[in-house]
Amino acid sequence: MKRLDGKIAIITGAARGIGFGIAKTYAEEGAQVIIIDLSQDAVDEAVKTLTDASYLATGFAADVTDNAVIEKIFKQIFNEFGKIDILINNAGITRDGLLMKMKEADWDLVMNVNLKGTFICTQKVCRYMMKKRSGAIINIASVIGLMGNAGQANYAASKGGTIAFTKSAAKEFASRNIRVNAIAPGFIETEMTARLSEEVIANYAKAIPLNKMGSIRDVANCCVFLASEDSNYITGQTIQVDGGLIM
Template identity: 50%
Template sequence: MELEGRVAMVTGSSRGIGRAIAIELARRGAAIAVNYAGNAAAAQETVAAITDAGGRAMAIQADVADQEQVDAMMKQILNEYGRLDILVNNAGITRDNLLPRLRESDWDAVLNVNLKGAYNCAKAVMRPMLKARWGRVINISSVVGLTGNAGQANYAAAKAGLIGLTKSLARELGSRSITVNAVAPGYIMTDMTDGLTEENKNKMLAGVPLNRFGYPEEIASAVAFLAGEGAGYITGQVIVVDGGMTM
């Protein structure tokens, strides 16, 4: 229960990696704000998983690309919990296509949610973290932000941008005992990978030394470590969790 007394907001935590992160932080004692964009039922399932295990959680709908909605969400969290110690910028979308066929609206949508959303949320949480002189900001990037990926120029650009944002904020906030780090997942078992054929799975795994997909819980463990006191001297770093794919 190393996070007992802490409050965490996890964006996009109604399912997948975000849900696993919310549940793991709650297991370690943090009260959780479960952010979601549209699927209220899924968000309530995350809340139920936490509260049924004896934790505290609340679901809040907000589009992280909209600063006004983010500010309203932050106000609701402070009204309910009185503080905000940990921000996990996990919310993300994809709109894949090769660049000649990539619509401007799909470029804008991905950058607005995946990168601007992290900016909006980080800006909103700064006041309570600076006041407390303690905080953890953890951005969920991706290995494609390090390597690029054909058909994902918008997604890769946003995830690479998160790494730049991470390092810049780490320099800005370090003197106030606020650490800022990123986690870059590789191939993780999610709804997307569940629908792949065995042939496609084998192709994806060909370059992974551990020869398996990762699990959302393994990303959650890395995030929970960065959120804890034991990671207090780690900032501006990118923790790659990819089975060795990009080493």
């Protein structure tokens, strides 16, 4: 028996990076995964990679900030599968810049995708979870939302907001047996960080007691735990997957 056998899981921003890693790990654990991402081609390719390996996967091209489209897709998913067990709000972006020079458009975009997108998807999914009196929602925040970072005021605010949103949603939904938790990844090996020089990586590693970058699998494993019965008594929490990063 795998840990997510028979579970229906929606993962946003899952065509690549951490989201795809979560989708793959979930599929390996027996879940039917539903990938949501911006480009149809990227969604199709990610779904094909999983179904070619005989996993259960499907997907939709959608922007998490598009309220009407997300409502329609989630309804379609519920009608097809009869339930939605897990939502991972993973879609996220950065538009870095020093506060003094930050463009209002860059503030708005980051807040919209990272925070409002999480609100929209959570609001749409909760009605289906409430019907079944069961569900797990996991929001991918960031250690930057806890510690702040120069040049990332918009991103830090969006991720700090995600953590506060998680605590509130957990309190609202607890009586319906829907658990809401956040994960705050630290420095994770992704395509983005692969471009950094060895020197930069070594400098980051100095602030990490475990002395290395995290892997996508480290984040995905935490997502499995937070959606499985092993975490039945955990809600409203933010788990840092960061190697003990010194803040």
